Amino acid sequence: MNARTETRNFWLLVAIGGGVTLAGLGAAWLMEEHGHAITGMDNQVVWGLPHVFAIFMIVAASGVLNVASIGSVFGDAVYKRRAPLSGLLTLALLAGGLMVLMLDLGRPERIIVAATHYNLTSVFAWNVLLYSGMFAIVAIYLWTMFERRFNHWSQAAGVAALVWRFVLTTGTGLIFGFLVARQAYQSAVLAPLFIVLSFGWGLAVFMLVQSALFAWNGQSVPGPVHRRMARLLGVFVAAALYLVAVYHLTNIYFARQHAFEAFVLLGRGDGGSGFATLFWLGFVALGSLLPLALLFHPRSSARSVLAASLLVVLGAFAFLFVFIIGGQAFPLEIFPGYQVSSSFGDGAIAQYRPSLPELLLGLGGVGAAFLLTTIGVRVLDFLPRDDKASAGAKGGD
Amino acid sequence: MSKPHNAARRGFLGTAAAAVGGVMLAPGIQLIEVAQAATPGASAKVRWGMLIDTTRCASGCTDCVTACNTENGLAPPARSTDPQWIRKVEIKEIKTGRAASLPVMCQHCAEPPCVDVCPTGASFKRADGIVLVDRHSCIGCRYCMMACPYKARSFVHEPLADQRPDVPRGKGCVESCTLCVHRIDQGDKTTACAEACAKAGHGAIVFGDLNDPQSEISRRVRAVASVALRADLRLDPGVRYQGL
Amino acid sequence: MTPPRSAFGASPPGGVSPHRASACALASGWRTPCDMQVARRRQRTGRAGSAASAWLRWQLLGRSLVLALTGCLLPAVADDGRALWPTIEKPAKGAQCVEDTATMRRQHMDLLKHQRDDTVRGGIRGAKHSLKDCVGCHAGAKTGSVAAAPGDFCVSCHTYAAVTIDCFECHTGKPAAVAQRKP
Numbered sequence: 001m002n003a004r005t006e007t008r009n010f011w012l013l014v015a016i017g018g019g020v021t022l023a024g025l026g027a028a029w030l031m032e033e034h035g036h037a038i039t040g041m042d043n044q045v046v047w048g049l050p051h052v053f054a055i056f057m058i059v060a061a062s063g064v065l066n067v068a069s070i071g072s073v074f075g076d077a078v079y080k081r082r083a084p085l086s087g088l089l090t091l092a093l094l095a096g097g098l099m100v101l102m103l104d105l106g107r108p109e110r111i112i113v114a115a116t117h118y119n120l121t122s123v124f125a126w127n128v129l130l131y132s133g134m135f136a137i138v139a140i141y142l143w144t145m146f147e148r149r150f151n152h153w154s155q156a157a158g159v160a161a162l163v164w165r166f167v168l169t170t171g172t173g174l175i176f177g178f179l180v181a182r183q184a185y186q187s188a189v190l191a192p193l194f195i196v197l198s199f200g201w202g203l204a205v206f207m208l209v210q211s212a213l214f215a216w217n218g219q220s221v222p223g224p225v226h227r228r229m230a231r232l233l234g235v236f237v238a239a240a241l242y243l244v245a246v247y248h249l250t251n252i253y254f255a256r257q258h259a260f261e262a263f264v265l266l267g268r269g270d271g272g273s274g275f276a277t278l279f280w281l282g283f284v285a286l287g288s289l290l291p292l293a294l295l296f297h298p299r300s301s302a303r304s305v306l307a308a309s310l311l312v313v314l315g316a317f318a319f320l321f322v323f324i325i326g327g328q329a330f331p332l333e334i335f336p337g338y339q340v341s342s343s344f345g346d347g348a349i350a351q352y353r354p355s356l357p358e359l360l361l362g363l364g365g366v367g368a369a370f371l372l373t374t375i376g377v378r379v380l381d382f383l384p385r386d387d388k389a390s391a392g393a394k395g396g397d
Numbered sequence: 398m399s400k401p402h403n404a405a406r407r408g409f410l411g412t413a414a415a416a417v418g419g420v421m422l423a424p425g426i427q428l429i430e431v432a433q434a435a436t437p438g439a440s441a442k443v444r445w446g447m448l449i450d451t452t453r454c455a456s457g458c459t460d461c462v463t464a465c466n467t468e469n470g471l472a473p474p475a476r477s478t479d480p481q482w483i484r485k486v487e488i489k490e491i492k493t494g495r496a497a498s499l500p501v502m503c504q505h506c507a508e509p510p511c512v513d514v515c516p517t518g519a520s521f522k523r524a525d526g527i528v529l530v531d532r533h534s535c536i537g538c539r540y541c542m543m544a545c546p547y548k549a550r551s552f553v554h555e556p557l558a559d560q561r562p563d564v565p566r567g568k569g570c571v572e573s574c575t576l577c578v579h580r581i582d583q584g585d586k587t588t589a590c591a592e593a594c595a596k597a598g599h600g601a602i603v604f605g606d607l608n609d610p611q612s613e614i615s616r617r618v619r620a621v622a623s624v625a626l627r628a629d630l631r632l633d634p635g636v637r638y639q640g641l
Numbered sequence: 642m643t644p645p646r647s648a649f650g651a652s653p654p655g656g657v658s659p660h661r662a663s664a665c666a667l668a669s670g671w672r673t674p675c676d677m678q679v680a681r682r683r684q685r686t687g688r689a690g691s692a693a694s695a696w697l698r699w700q701l702l703g704r705s706l707v708l709a710l711t712g713c714l715l716p717a718v719a720d721d722g723r724a725l726w727p728t729i730e731k732p733a734k735g736a737q738c739v740e741d742t743a744t745m746r747r748q749h750m751d752l753l754k755h756q757r758d759d760t761v762r763g764g765i766r767g768a769k770h771s772l773k774d775c776v777g778c779h780a781g782a783k784t785g786s787v788a789a790a791p792g793d794f795c796v797s798c799h800t801y802a803a804v805t806i807d808c809f810e811c812h813t814g815k816p817a818a819v820a821q822r823k824p
Binding site for chain 2: 757758759761762763764765766767768769771773776810811812813815816817
């Protein structure tokens with residue numbers, strides 16, 4: 001590919017990413033003008049599709065930095081070469097996810113209030129500090145990797161980034177874990193669950209982006225490298241499946257959680273079996289078991305590994321949809337042991353249908369992450385170099 | 398530096414200091430005078446609460462809901478996006494078949510989960526126990542709605558107009574029952590729902606100061622068995638229910 | 642130093658050229674450096690006089706146009722009450738404001754901001770700087786509000802000063818009906 005074609009392709013990608021981002025911004029403006037009434041959210045399901053996108057991106061942002069951590073903290077050479085790209089993806093995904101979250105607020109023009117008034121008993125307030133700090137730490141980490149004079153600092157920065165992102169992902173899990181009222185949440189296991197989910201989702205996203213970048217550049221990821229990462233992804237997917245199983249098994253053990261588990265796992269209730277189908281088919285079968293088969297099969301190829309990564313990402317969306325929206329759709333149990341009805345939807349499973357503005361807003365965040373990655377890779381030297389000539393670059397092997 | 402000079406100097410300085418002090422204090426004295434014209438404000442000595450006698454609640458009666466909507470300028474709810482500060486809930490025990498009807502609103506907990514989770518501190522508990530949303534700080538994140546065990550909070554999904562002057566409310570913020578704080582602050586002794594229920598002759602709702610042992614509500618909760626909703630959560634709500 | 646290798650291009654646009662002169666020429670669009678010198682000489686001699694007077698003429702024309710337009714627009718008041726200057730409708734009651742005009746102009750936002758916390762968090766109502774009382778006095782006669790039409794009290798000044806207020810997204814701009822305060 002000559003320079004002219006490459007330049008043209010770059011601007012084409014920027015146009016696509018920019019267009020999707022603009023569509024998202026337009027949807028956010030519509031929501032701001034007309035209120036959330038134009039979305040599918042209501043007083044029962046208060047967090048909808050935009051939150052599914054946002055939380056996926058934030059969790060994946062934390063997990064994608066894993067690649068860099070394995071490189072910098074544990075000194076693995078293969079992963080060390082990939083650390084800058086991993087850092088860039090962290091920043092891009094975090095920016096995209098936060099963009100969606102902030103634009104979905106009822107009053108997005110009051111971000112400055114959120115940035116200046118902190119109620120420190122709130123996980124959300126911690127997260128504002130943690131996310132801002134994450135940007136700073138990853139930026140410094142990238143700088144230590146790019147600036148030759150500071151290469152010896154990159155391990156310390158990598159450790160700092162590792163610790164920070166553990167706290168951050170714990171905070172993300174505890175957003176839900178601290179909600180004592182909801183049967184879907186109120187569990188301490190959500191913190192480690194989100195950390196393990198972040199490992200898998202982050203690595204899947206990294207592998208997809210890495211393969212795409214290499215393909216654009218007319219190269220391919222070296223076989224051994226690809227196989228190592230594929231096996232690691234398999235381990236993460238299995239670990240996530242284990243923690244989800246533990247979470248549900250514990251719930252099933254408690255009599256007071258039976259109704260909720262029947263709703264989520266078996267589809268009982270007037271809400272229909274949508275959430276149960278999405279959970280078993282979307283997350284367990286297509287999002288976990290099939291990728292495991294693809295990743296650990298003795299004759300797995302690069303293509304099947306990529307298919308597995310894509311399935312893991314789709315499974316992530318299925319999981320988050322069931323977790324976030326299903327968790328809200330199930331009614332609060334204000335009167336245990338009673339059949340309840342009211343004008344406010346008490347006792348009834350809420351019907352939620354995602355609307356176009358929500359979908360566009362969520363995709364807009366993905367577009368923003370895509371745009372930032374595209375521009376970043378074009379402007380700076382993020383592409384991992386696996387050939388022997390790369391000795392001496394990026395802090396040495 | 399003879400004695401008379403010193404005395405004169407000290408005298409002058411003393412007078413000057415007194416004069417300056419007086420000038421500085423005077424505006425403060427004036428402000429105190431003005432402040433007395435306003436209402437005294439919330440006091441920690443008081444804890445506002447409600448006792449609801451569900452045996453006097455008729456299924457299908459919505460007098461309290463109508464009164465609340467009128468008082469606070471809420472439109473009658475038509476869709477699931479419309480705010481409801483108070484609603485009548487019909488319950489039937491699954492095992493025994495015993496039915497009851499009761500109004501549910503913000504329970505004004507002493508340990509409110511909504512206050513713990515609000516990132517900006519907009520959801521707060523006032524000194525007198527009323528849990529409110531400061532709409533000047535609310536960013537509309539809806540986390541408090543996720544946290545509330547009673548589904549007490551509503552989000553304003555649409556632009557509003559012609560709000561009641563005492564009850565400002567607007568699009569993008571979260572809101573819930575305020576125990577008619579605008580009336581209570583101005584010396585009123587009851588809320589709109591309790592007043593309407595009493596006027597209609599049902600007398601199911603009693604409002605008062607739980608910290609005052611001589612108030613009607615305190616005497617009633619001492620005399621009859623009453624429970625808090627979701628008492629297992631140990632939130633210590635200010636609203637209690639009799640006959641459940 | 643080798644240019645950065647990125648996924649979508651081998652080198653940054655423009656590239657690095659060994660000949661500075663030709664690179665400059667390329668950038669500026671001229672074919673040779675000679676042409677640039679000729680153009681500069683032309684500007685300095687001969688054409689200078691006519692260029693200067695043309696510039697003067699354009700300046701005079703432009704400035705007088707601006708003056709005329711401004712003069713025309715100054716007293717303009719549209720039918721909907723919109724004006725270039727804020728139209729301050731005097732409160733009908735003729736009562737005095739709680740602060741003098743200069744103080745109010747400079748500090749009303751701080752006074753209101755302080756008062757709102759006292760009211761919402763402290764429960765103090767009817768204080769000196771209560772927004773409800775402001776609205777009670779300043780609501781316009783035509784619309785009965787301080788923020789409904791462009792000519793109304795709050796909106797008029799704020800439009801002139803180009804400062805957004807979102808008080809009236811939640812607060813009504815219309816005064817409360819006269820009511821006795823309960824004891």
